[in-house]
Amino acid sequence: MIRLGLRVRAQDAELARAQPILAAGCEEIESEDHVEFVVYGEDLPEPSFPGLVSVSRTPVAPGWETAWPYVYAFERGRTRNRKKR
Numbered sequence: 699m700i701r702l703g704l705r706v707r708a709q710d711a712e713l714a715r716a717q718p719i720l721a722a723g724c725e726e727i728e729s730e731d732h733v734e735f736v737v738y739g740e741d742l743p744e745p746s747f748p749g750l751v752s753v754s755r756t757p758v759a760p761g762w763e764t765a766w767p768y769v770y771a772f773e774r775g776r777t778r779n780r781k782k783r
Contacts, residue, residue, distance in 0.1 A: 700742055703734050705732050719737060738758065
């Protein structure tokens with residue numbers, strides 16, 4: 699599994715959202731002047747489009763399939779493994 703980060707200038711975010719690689723959905727991380735779009739998968743193509751500032755490819759650690767639901771719930775204040783007091 700690969701994490702592919704596509705960083706664009708904030709003013710180019712709408713153009714980036716129209717790119718085929720992001721059509722199935724993506725994670726968006728906003729900063730002051732940039733937006734990073736993140737997709738996960740295997741054999742992801744090397745994107746190239748106007749406004750693209752940088753591309754990062756990072757392997758996702760083994761075990762993400764079981765860890766992700768717990769992290770997702772924890773970030774939203776819910777955990778499945780809470781102990782009752």
